[in-house]
Amino acid sequence: MSPDHVRLSVLDLVPVRTGQSTSEALAASVSLARVADRAGYHRYWVAEHHNMPSVAATNPAVLIAVIAGATERIRVGSGGVMLPNHAPLVVAEQFALLEAAHPGRIDLGIGRAPGSDPVTSWALRAGGSVEADAVNRFPEYVETVMAMMDPAGLPLDLQGRPYLLHATPSASSTPPVWLLGSSDYSARLAAELGLPYVFAHHFSGQGTAEMLALYRETFQPSPYASEPVTFLTVNVCVAQTDEEAQRLARPQELAMVALRTHGALQPQLTVEEAAEVSLPPEHEDLARAMRERWVIGSPETARAQIDELAERFAVDEVMVHPVAGSSAGSDRRRSPAREATLELLAGAAVPR
Structure with missing residues (x-):
């Protein structure tokens, strides 16, 4: 694999910053998706998180419909749908319809985590138990979703x-299913079912090599994939200089420190607000450790880091999560620094 041919994709959590409405945050993500589409990125995936003041990506299927309708050729998918939160038939119906509306452009990424706090998880299940039901039946639910989306349907007795049982009356194609994870559970299940797999390197940053090796070594060929299929996710911030990129990445650093230390969650700070924040030494150490696993710098610096990651983990695709923060006076219906990250990185890259 030559690093000159690493394919680039995008992960978007639809961040909400200080003073920004949900409507404005969605408009900014649509604008970002159009930038990715024009710049030649391969995929654009959206996440599922609930009850978070800084994240508007609560419903992947709705977001995918909006973004796929606003773009022309880029693949659009979920990174991912948290299956324990949903009835398998609902997920199968949503993505069967998305695939029918945008044939060959839809990906269904599935995860096992709740993507929320325990109270919100309880509300998502209408007061039902997540742990005793959907999480324990996750492998069954994954296979059920795939069978119901298949034109042959799910046979019941x-x-x-x-x-x-059919997700849609007359499917002519089905979206590929990817398993997502940050532990060995999804790696083992993806290998057993012969499905594509993505380890959440952008979130965990630890254990990536071990999980990808486990997946590749235990992979069983299937009708879905004849050999292991995977790629790498990473937090990325690109600016004209390394120093400016570091400054723009600070709001996301502070948000992640708050999440990891059980601090107060709030809309993402502007770049100016973040520059005024001083962390305790132990929290600054945590921020530094996270930052070392991110790609932050000028186009040349960032491209070199992405090439090195691709070679280290033997992947030919890298999905970037653009984490550049916004200035206080910037257009609230756009994310200029996130758009610049994609444009600058694409200009230094040779996407396939």
Whole structure:
């Protein structure tokens, strides 16, 4: 694999910053997706997080419909749908319709984590138990979603009589299913089912090599993939200079420190607000450790770091999570620094 041919994709959590409404944050993500589409990025995935003041990506299927309708050729998918939060039939119906509306452009990435706090998880399940039900039945639910999206449907036996359950009446294609994870559980399951797999390197940053090796070594060929299929995710901030990129990455650093230390969650700070924040030494050490696993710098610096990551983990695709913060006076319906990250990186890259 030559690093000159690393394919680039995008992960978007639809961040909400100080003074920005949800409507404005969504408009900014649509603008970012159009930038990615024009710049030649391969995929644009959106996450699922709930009840967070800095994240508007609560419903991947709705976001995918909006973004796919606003772009022309880029693949659009979920990174990912948190399956324990949803009935498998609902997920299958949503993505069967998305695939019908945008054939060949939809990806269904599935995760096992709740993507929320325990109270919100309880509300998502209408007061039902997540741990005792959906999490424990996750492998079954994954296979159920895939079977219901398949044109053949899911065969059921109802008191000795056959019954077929279809996600949509007449599917002509189905979206590929990816398993996402930050532990060995999803790596083992993806290998067992013969599915594409992505380790959440942008979130964890530790154990990536071990999880990818486990997946590759135990992979079983299937109708979905004849060999292991995976890529790398990473937090990225690119600016004209290394120093400016470091400054723009600070709001995301502070947000992640708050999340990891159980601090107060709030809308993402502007770059100016973040520059005024002083952390305790132990929290600054945590921020520094996280920053070392991110890609931050000028286009040349960032491209070199992405090439090195691709070679180290033997992948030919890297999904970038653009984490550049916004200035106080910037257009609230756009994310100029995130857009610049994608444009500058694409200009230094040779996407396939």
